[in-house]
Amino acid sequence: MNPKRAMLQQKIKHFPVLLKEYIKIFEGLEIEFFLDGTVGAAGHARAILEAHPEIKTFIGLDQDQVALDLANENLKPWMSKANLFHENFKNLDKVLDEMNIEFCDGMFFDIGLSSMQVDEPERGFSFRYDADLDMRMDQNTxxxxxxxxxxxxxxxxxxxxxxxxxxxxxxxxxxxxxxxxxxxxxxxxxxxxxxxxxxxxxxxxxxxxxxxxxxxxxxxNDELNSLKEGLNKAILRLREDGIIGVISFHSLEDRIVKHTFK
Ligand SMILES: C[S@@+](CC[C@H](N)C(=O)[O-])C[C@H]1O[C@@H](n2cnc3c(N)ncnc32)[C@H](O)[C@@H]1O
Structure with a gap:
């Protein structure tokens, strides 16, 4: 890993938010297939893999290749069960089809930007740094x-x-x-x-x-449409008594999440 990335990784070590609450919502659930639609630097991913050693297949998606590279590093101890994809979570059905998985037992979405994306000046997300007005999470957009x-x-x-x-x-x-x-x-x-x-x-x-x-x-990043599409597909690919966890950041996301699960 290059030194800059290693520094970023140091910084983000503390960032997975609501970690205790996250683990709590999946407590008691027997998980074979787990999908994290926003794997980021894999803070939440590590926590769920530690708390649920019974997980057979972990699927992590992120539309940001930089984040996925970090996830790859951070999930090395679980590489035999972790499968990472550079993919928008609105396409989670395609990924599950590719893996021949019909239903997941648990799914998780930690919506929005990561602190790593905000803190990388050249991504143009932050008004704190002078940078090209880019703001793409997915470098292919x-x-x-x-x-x-x-x-x-x-x-x-x-x-x-x-x-x-x-x-x-x-x-x-x-x-x-x-x-x-x-x-x-x-x-x-x-x-x-x-x-x-x-x-x-x-x-x-x-x-x-x-x-x-x-x-x-x-x-x-067409964020709100991806959220609607992704959550609707997630519901269709969740086993009957499975659990979906979502962390949203602002009221626009929150409205979509509440409306979808009503
Ligand atoms: C708040 S961070 C997630 C942090 C992660 N839970 C962790 O523990 O490091 C959000 C991540 O979701 C990704 N993301 C946002 N919208 C996405 C989408 N529609 N599809 C796939 N990834 C997305 C971003 O690129 C970012 O890496």
């Missing part, structure tokens, strides 16, 4: 945040800022972007912050561009 910011019509920008960012000033923000990009292309995170400062204001406790960044990221 064709569209980047830079494409959206520089080519999408004003109405469409306003719509995503409102729907995916719940940004009060979505109209003003979209207008300002379209005006400014006529003169200069908006290439980086700091370019975008500079453009938006006059309409959203300067730094406060929560950075004023937080919601715009969230909206762009959700849009680039």
């Amino acid at each position: 064709e569209i980047t945040a830079k494409d959206i910011i520089n080519t999408w019509p004003e109405k469409k920008l306003e719509e995503i800022f409102r729907e995916y960012g719940e940004e009060r000033n979505s109209k003003k923000a979209a207008k300002e972007i379209v005006e400014k990009r006529r003169r200069n292309k908006i290439n980086t995170t700091f370019d975008l912050i500079k453009v938006l400062e006059p309409v959203l204001g300067k730094r406060r406790k929560i950075h004023p561009v937080t919601k715009i960044f969230q909206a762009l990221r959700i849009c680039v």
Whole structure:
């Protein structure tokens, strides 16, 4: 592993969230097949494999190849049962078909970005670093945040800022972007912050561009549609008394999760 990645791995060691609660929801469940749709750096994966030595086949998916490389490292002790795929969890049915698995006993989704993705400046997810406006979780995705910011019509920008960012000033923000990009292309995170400062204001406790960044990221990665599709497929591929665990981060995800399991 290269030194930078090793450093990142050190950093993320402490990050699997709600670990105790996670283990608790699968307590008492006899698990043969387990699918983790967002394996990331495999913090939760390790925990479930330790707590359930009866697991015969562990399937880990992630759309980020960098995360999968880390998962590979971290799951070395379980390599005989761990199967990792560079795949969006909305395609979990294809992966299960490929493995000839009809139903899983347990599934888990820890939705959203990892701290590792946020902390890698060149991924362009964070307003803390000046970087190319990328924001792709999957490096094979064709569209980047830079494409959206520089080519999408004003109405469409306003719509995503409102729907995916719940940004009060979505109209003003979209207008300002379209005006400014006529003169200069908006290439980086700091370019975008500079453009938006006059309409959203300067730094406060929560950075004023937080919601715009969230909206762009959700849009680039088509996150909400993947979540809907993935959870619906998960339900179809879960054994009758199996368990699905989901950790969501913001209210838009939360709404989809609650609606799907109603
Ligand atoms: C919060 S992190 C998961 C951390 C993981 N539970 C751990 O213990 O390290 C979310 C991960 O899910 C991945 N991800 C997000 N949406 C995805 C999707 N639709 N399909 C596959 N992976 C996805 C991200 O690339 C990221 O690595």
